Amino acid sequence: MNNLERAQTLVEALPYIQQYYGKVVVIKYGGNAMISPELFDAVMEDIILLHLVGIHVVLVHGGGPEINDMLGKIGKEPKFVRGLRYTDEETMTVVQGVLCGKVNKDLVATIIRKGGRAIGLCGIDGCLIEARRMRRDDGEDYGLVGDITTINPSVVQKAMEDNLIPVVATVAIGIDADTSYNVNADTAASRLAVSLGAEKLIILTDTRGVLRDPKDDATLIKVIKRGEIQALSDAGVISGGMIPKIECCAGAIDGGVKRTHILDGRIPHSILIEMLTDEGAGTMIF
Numbered sequence: 379m380n381n382l383e384r385a386q387t388l389v390e391a392l393p394y395i396q397q398y399y400g401k402v403v404v405i406k407y408g409g410n411a412m413i414s415p416e417l418f419d420a421v422m423e424d425i426i427l428l429h430l431v432g433i434h435v436v437l438v439h440g441g442g443p444e445i446n447d448m449l450g451k452i453g454k455e456p457k458f459v460r461g462l463r464y465t466d467e468e469t470m471t472v473v474q475g476v477l478c479g480k481v482n483k484d485l486v487a488t489i490i491r492k493g494g495r496a497i498g499l500c501g502i503d504g505c506l507i508e509a510r511r512m513r514r515d516d517g518e519d520y521g522l523v524g525d526i527t528t529i530n531p532s533v534v535q536k537a538m539e540d541n542l543i544p545v546v547a548t549v550a551i552g553i554d555a556d557t558s559y560n561v562n563a564d565t566a567a568s569r570l571a572v573s574l575g576a577e578k579l580i581i582l583t584d585t586r587g588v589l590r591d592p593k594d595d596a597t598l599i600k601v602i603k604r605g606e607i608q609a610l611s612d613a614g615v616i617s618g619g620m621i622p623k624i625e626c627c628a629g630a631i632d633g634g635v636k637r638t639h640i641l642d643g644r645i646p647h648s649i650l651i652e653m654l655t656d657e658g659a660g661t662m663i664f
């Protein structure tokens with residue numbers, strides 16, 4: 379790339395920066411997309427850059443694989459019920475330690491080491507995420523998995539006013555019992571995006587986006603309209619781990635978030651490609 383091409387790339391970003399300047403963008407990062415150290419650095423660089431050009435980025439993270447590793451170390455087998463981690467008291471202690479301690483602080487430290495400004499929060503801090511024990515009609519016992527009742531976004535808003543990037547671990551405070559609750563990170567990101575009036579919700583995952591055939595990368599669906607989701611689900615196109623992600627996007631759109639994206643966290647700088655280039659990346663759902 380010569381100097382003129384470099385300059386053109388920067389100029390191409392200008393209308394997008396103008397469009398998102400001062401707006402809130404919630405990015406959910408987790409799962410297998412969070413495992414590679416190089417990609418981890420690239421995601422943090424994207425976030426720092428967006429923040430520096432005046433976009434209010436909020437990072438919501440998971441850490442399922444890290445929780446599984448820690449459970450393995452104490453000789454406990456991870457157990458999932460309908461895609462949610464069955465969370466007994468011992469598991470809750472591990473979830474809180476890994477998400478709010480290890481993962482959250484590693485993310486904050488990486489942003490700071492790279493010259494950004496960040497603050498780590500979890501759903502307990504400032505009662506950011508209030509939840510009650512999940513009880514669904516399916517009669518399943520999920521243990522200490524929480525259903526979000528209220529989001530109180532003021533701690534996140536204060537952090538943004540102080541020019542900090544809020545980094546949020548999705549452990550919630552119980553309103554029905556003296557316990558913390560384990561909340562799925564996609565769900566929490568979606569709810570937080572709604573309560574912050576976010577312009578965009580970006581969910582990073584380990585596929586190119588939503589695929590018509592999950593085994594064939596060439597079948598990426600670039601755009602899905604809100605009204606098309608049900609038909610795709612009924613046709614069996616969306617399955618497994620993609621179901622809750624699509625549901626979170628649908629919930630965010632219904633709550634007023636303009637655009638949601640499922641992006642490939644394995645592609646370096648996929649966030650910048652999506653937000654600041656003409657190309658776009660992954661699947662946009664709106």
Ligand SMILES: Nc1ncnc2c1ncn2[C@@H]1O[C@H](COP(=O)(O)OP(=O)(O)O)[C@@H](O)[C@H]1O
Nearest residue numbers: 409410583584585588589592615616617619620
């Ligand atoms: N139509 C689809 N397009 C893409 N991925 C799909 C689709 N249907 C099911 N999946 C599965 O969903 C997975 C993503 O969900 P999950 O593994 O829970 O993500 P994460 O670990 O990032 O939270 C993909 O790896 C893929 O196996």
Ligand SMILES: CC(=O)N[C@@H](CCC(=O)OP(=O)(O)O)C(=O)O
Nearest residue numbers: 408409440441442462463562563
């Ligand atoms: C209730 C529930 O399942 N909670 C998740 C929270 C972390 C998460 O969602 O992490 P990923 O985004 O990395 O999957 C868990 O315990 O794994």
